[in-house]
Amino acid sequence: MKTKLFGWIDERTGAEAIIKSQLTEYQVPKNLNYMWNFGSLALLVLVLQILTGIFLAMYYKPSAALTYGGYTVAFDSVERIMRDVNFGWLIRYMHAVGASAFFVVVYMHVGRGLYYGSFKGPRELLWIIGVVILLIMQGAAFFGYLLPWGQMSFWGATVITNLFGALPVIGDFLQQVLRGGFAVSDPTLNRFFSLHYLFPLLLAAIVGGHVHALHVVHSNNPTGLDVHEGKGTIPFHPYYTVKDAFGVGVFLTIYCYIVFFNPQMGGYFIEVDN
């Protein structure tokens, strides 16, 4: 089975042992229900967001300067993505719907953890890393929300940066650090774009830590009684790769329906003001 190339890589990385311990011989409780699918779905959406985001960044321009038409460069560049860039509408809708889908999927993931007690020992650190991921996700989403530079973007950013201004003593300082000015303005837009690109990369790294922490303590299961070895468990591959793939199929069906037929979701996914 082992090809020469794989043998060469294996000798230098120990790849075979990693694949065995993390995938083909990684033991997972055999009684997981479909609530355990949302972790892999969250990873899928993260990848989709990073991918679509890279392509959007090729055309998006983070500038509040006014154009001859009386709009702003940022808003016009989003308009251009929607009207002129090939498949730009598709990639932007994938990104915007993906942002909402990310939270739907992650809330299900968190809800599963709460309901089945996945936060309890020995999985405390796994849960804490998850909370950090959630906070960074919210930051990334908030920064992204400003980028179209529409009414909801602007006032959303104004309100949230004002929250920091309410802190005693350091409030004004923090607010100015966030805004780069005394109101949400061009420098704010620029730094939000920069951070909007940075945060998903942080996420990707921390998700790696989340998965590693999981593989140390292993998955919880619906009974709440730990079954690590032997009769109660089955290897992740092929059993849960196939089950996750099925979940991906169901998810993509719903996601594609929304992207293609109802991308604004009646104003819940993309507000008319934006």
Place this chain on the structure above:
Amino acid sequence: MTDQADQSRRNFLYVAAGGMGAVAAGAAVVPFIGSMLPAADTLAASKTEFDVSTVEPGQLVVIQWQGKPVFVVNRTPEFLAQVDGHDDMLKDPNSEAIDEVSAEWMDTPEKRKYRSIKPEYLIVVASCTHLGCIPLFKPTKGRKDWGDSVPEDWPGGWHCPCHGSLYDISARVINGSPAPHNLHLMPYKYLSDTKVLIG
């Protein structure tokens, strides 16, 4: 459990599912690569109109067409006379080497020589055919105005500052230049006596 499994049926399902997944992934690549191609507004800007009467005799004007620089020269009778007499110095005096250096209106030896619809107005893509720099306009003969940046028998034309390619006053490349071809022509036509539509 593995003992009871129908392996050929299982393999078929693996291949079928994997194949469908590969097709879907391949299809998903289309919009992403497609988005990197020129956008609709970029394509719409692919034609440029220019009034050649705004170019003074002897003057060179650089205009933009599809984001690329284009030379428009108003050649005086003096400049036009410089086109003759150095065919032996040229790599491709009749502009026949590749399609880009000729045009369908080049139907007479005269037009092949002047490389323009109206002899006085030369319109060529301003990118050196070596690696794309914009050559400098050095239209007068000899070294009087240009020093030793040009050869002693300089017929007048262009000198590329990047790697020293030389072109004559019809933008034909001179022997010994690193550039392989004459400066490219682009499709253009006269809409009226002086209005040119490039592209």
